[in-house]
Amino acid sequence: MSLYARQLNINDLERSLAVETAAFPPAEAATREKVIEYRLTVCPEICIGLFLRAGASLPSPIPHDIPFVEDSTPSDDVLLAHVISTKTTNKPVKDEDMDYPRNWKEDPQGDYAVGHNKNGRTIALHALAVAPDYQRVGLGKAIMRVYIQRTKSLNAADRISILTYDRLVPYYQRLGFEHYGKSESEYAGVAWHDLVSDINNKSRKTNANWDVVLHTIFASLHTFHQGIFGEDQATNDKLDRDIFPKWIPTMCVESSHLKDGLG
Template sequence: MSLYARQLNINDLERSLAVETAAFPPAEAATRQKIEYRLTVCPEICIGLFLRAGASLPSPIPHDIPFVEESTSSDDVLLAHVISTKTTNKPVRDEDMDYPRNWKEDPQGDYAVGHKKNGRTIALHALAVAPDYQRAGLGKAIMRVYIERTKSLNSADRISILTYDRLVPYYQRLGFEHYGKSESAYAGVAWHDLVSGIKSRKTNSNWDIVLHTIFVCVRDPYNGDVRCVA
């Protein structure tokens, strides 16, 4: 398949930085230092969507994109990325958006800001798609892969994001619940908190994963029946 997803690592720094800075305004894009920090201390919760070298973007985008352990070529194109840390908060807060300036002294240390390795919330900092590939369904595609990847790791109870008011419906369609306006003042933007709960329970030898989804219920004005859709 021409498209695949894999875990990012520090060798992807330059490509991830290029996607991030092209996708977001300067005040909102993560800096090189933040991306370097996140790809070093918690690469297991950062993934990229790649197009194999020389291949054309398929249309439509396939629903089941494979997750691979290693890249087959350094010439493959990074189309989109999801970069995250973990937090002990439920909604994302400003301290989660920051990073410790002295983290290189002890990359796995416990700091007041940034990644909390024992946290059960994934703070999703960036869902970024390279501008040349936007409006092709790649954002939804990488989020489907990311949610499934998060389930398989069984290392978090929820994914939490900050987003613009206009993108709230987009994330609701992906299963996120809207918690209203955020307390975060990051980059001076009026953010909104959204959370998708992911809980795992073990039944015999299989993992049974429950993903909370928003349902909308409407009463039929003619017969009084109530219809609910996800």
């Protein structure tokens, strides 16, 4: 296939920098040392590129399933788009996640107060960039599909979080991200918006299982009080409305709270 994705590395620095600076205005583009060199050095495993093989034409339409290759690829293949990220222990992206340690080159895999946190389970997606000559043909959506699927398959994180501009909120919502509203982040003086995509299937399955448990409890209690009070609808309605809702919260944590770590 002419299109493929692979993990980026420091050897892709110049190509990634070219895509980044071409895709964004100077005030918005990542700097060489901060975003590109730092992140491709300390956490290349969560940075990927979408490539077109040298001499090949861009397929139309863009295929839904683009292969991810693990091996090195020819240096003359064309980088069309990239996703560059770090990890964090925060759920929405914070200012410290956007930053980088100035002395990181002394110990690239060290623990710092800002930047990449290797123990985090949230991927802070900093850059989704598509080269201008290849924009508006679906490559942004294509690389995000690959990125999300790879993150899931590696169990690399529980969620992907993004800070973005107001105008891009609908775009990321179409990719499955949930809009959390205006961000507390004031990084670079921008009015950011928080978006999060929960990719941990286990968490969603757990929540779904609790919904089944609660439904079963209500059904059993309803059958029980019908056996006592018969078909007296007024009494049944009162129990359903006034009594059971007070019992259930004492028996288990409400399923909607599980995702917040309360259960």
